[in-house]
Amino acid sequence: MKRRDLLMFAGLAALAGCGGPGTGGKGNAGSVRFVNRLRVPPLLEPAVAADGTKRFSLTMQAGRAELLPGRPTTTWGFNGAFLGPTVRATRGDRVAMRVRNQLREPSTVHWHGMRLPAAMDGGPHQMIEPGGVWSPHWTVDQPAATSWYHPHLHGSTARHVYRGLAGLFLVDDPATAALGLPATYGVDDVPLVLQDKIIDGNGALREDPRPTWGLIGDQILVNGVYDPFFEVTTTLVRLRILNGSTARMYHVEFSDRRRFHVIGTDAGLLAAPVTVDRVQLSPGERLEILVEFAPRDQVVLRSVGGDNGLDEGDHDLLKFVAAGLLAPRPAVPARLAAAPGIEVPAGARERRFRLSGSDEINGREMAMNRIDEVVPAGAREIWHIENTVYAHNFHIHEVAFRVLDIDGEQPPAYLRGPKDTVFVPGKSTVRLAVQFGHHTDPTTPYMYHCHILRHEDKGMMGQFVIVEPGTEASVARTLPTHHHHG
Structure with missing residues (x-):
């Protein structure tokens, strides 16, 4: 292990249990008024x-x-x-x-x-x-x-x-x-961008990162609003939840533990709704859920703490306040996406990616002029993401993928839809069935990387190009250092 990673662990240990401003340790549960x-x-x-x-x-x-x-x-x-x-x-x-x-x-x-x-x-x-x-x-x-x-x-x-x-x-x-899903933007089809901040007494955004994770704060904003409430006017509401934080992970549930229906993951709808009472989102992940409300309901959406290092503390996020009379909406549909799930053919290409420390994939830091992988257009492959240390996640540009297993176990049913970002727990391996597109360009790369943004910035990122099938061997693996499009 590199000396800097040992220093990160030491710093993380020193912060453990410290609930001071901006450490991400204490949470805000019970302290917000939803005004x-x-x-x-x-x-x-x-x-x-x-x-x-x-x-x-x-x-x-x-x-x-x-x-x-x-x-x-x-x-x-x-x-x-x-x-x-x-x-x-x-x-x-x-x-x-x-x-x-x-x-x-x-x-x-x-x-x-x-x-x-x-x-x-x-x-x-x-x-x-x-x-x-x-x-x-x-x-x-x-x-x-x-x-x-x-x-x-x-x-x-x-x-x-x-x-x-x-x-x-x-x-x-x-x-x-034709599914009849809630679709009136801002009324029954509501985006929720979750972000955590470190804001000092003068109102300034603090930018002093934690040793391992980067910027993790205790002031949670939803769509840029602290302490928010939302007025519910319909019996069924579709929430599009984005984890827009740089590092924090959320475990989202309702304060009354009501069950709700997951209908979509990052890259599209599930085949059928999955009923749950809690979901997790690591940075960059999105989920679409349907929630049923009764007249005069009042319930808090919250995130409960976990043990992954980047999900400390219980946080109240948003209060839903239902009107006395709610406009009816159709029932939750039994079936959703008609498209088949992502499958890989027998003998499909397999690629392996080893995440170590907070800055390396397969033992190398990101280099802007190095092509790490060459993929034929339209390929379907299996990618193994092996995490040797603390929690990471993994995002692949351009593609959609299906999570095959996490340490040999199937993912939760609500995470079996099409995705582009996946949480990779510490010291675990995640296998993905990856579906690549058809846009070819042998000299302009896409990225794959950890979406804990401090890790991405430090070099936990690689580059791949998509090329015409059969031309992979002729692709140059080095780009000019000035290669960019302004």
């Missing part, structure tokens, strides 16, 4: 070109937001002071994004969960300089899902996301519209 109305991120309206292309404009900018009442905080956001609007498109749409960087430093915008060409992916190679504009475009071709967008600047992703650069990207699919 602030939940803000729902606005939908970003596109300009529609003559050929039908939907043109969306996003501006990365600095601003000031009252994350805690009466304490203005310097923050970053898209088209505003903090967070960003929700982008929404339908399968088959041609979309064109115009991303302007009005910050004083470079950044990027990655479309997390989108199936699109590598040059449009927004990874660290697609840099946007201060004052610059980036204009990616693609055709949306994937099932309905809750995706999101955030910076992916190598070495600074955690800081940029933590300051507020994040937003949702919802994909609709005509094939699922």
Whole structure:
């Protein structure tokens, strides 16, 4: 073990049990009053070109937001002071994004969960300089899902996301519209972006990372709001929950332990709803759930502590307050996605990835000019993610995958849907059935990495390209050091 990792363990031990501000140890359960109305991120309206292309404009900018009442905080956001609007498109749409960087430093915008060409992916190679504009475009071709967008600047992703650069990207699919799922945005179809912050007495965002995990705080925001409540007006509500934190993991349940229905994972809907009373989300993961309410219900959504190191403390998140009369909604459908699950053929290629410390995959730190893996277009493979140390997770750009097993055991039923990010417990191995897309580019890579953003920034990331089948052996494994698209 490297000396710096030993020092991290020592630092983690020193913090254990310390409930001081920003350590993530004490939680806020019982201390919040739910006095602030939940803000729902606005939908970003596109300009529609003559050929039908939907043109969306996003501006990365600095601003000031009252994350805690009466304490203005310097923050970053898209088209505003903090967070960003929700982008929404339908399968088959041609979309064109115009991303302007009005910050004083470079950044990027990655479309997390989108199936699109590598040059449009927004990874660290697609840099946007201060004052610059980036204009990616693609055709949306994937099932309905809750995706999101955030910076992916190598070495600074955690800081940029933590300051507020994040937003949702919802994909609709005509094939699922007939299911009758709640679909009125902000009323019975409600996004919940969960983030933790360290905010001092003056209202400033503290950015002193913990030794192993990075930025973990005890002030939990939902859609940028602390202490929020949401007024329920329908008998059934669809919640799209994003863990937008840089490191914190959530174990989400209702205070009365009511059961609810998981209908979707990162990359799309499950085959059928799964009824549970608690779900977990590691950084970058999304879940769609359906919750039933009765008139005058009052119940708190909360996160209970765990023993993974990055999930300490019990936290109250959001209070639901139901009206005296609720508009009826259709019952929870018995079946959801018509698409078959991700299967791999006999004899499929298997790849192995070993996570060690907080900065290496297969014994190497990320190098911008090194191609680690070459994958033929349309491949279906098995990836083994072996974690030799404390908790990590794993995100693969462009793909959808199914979790085959965790240390030989099937995952919980609600996590068997299509995903792109998975929690990898300490000293465990997760096997994935990975489905790759058909956009080929031998010189522009996609990423795979730990989505605990401090780990990603330190080098726990690799690069792969997707190429025409049969050309894998001819692909150069080294990129020019200046390789990026501005």
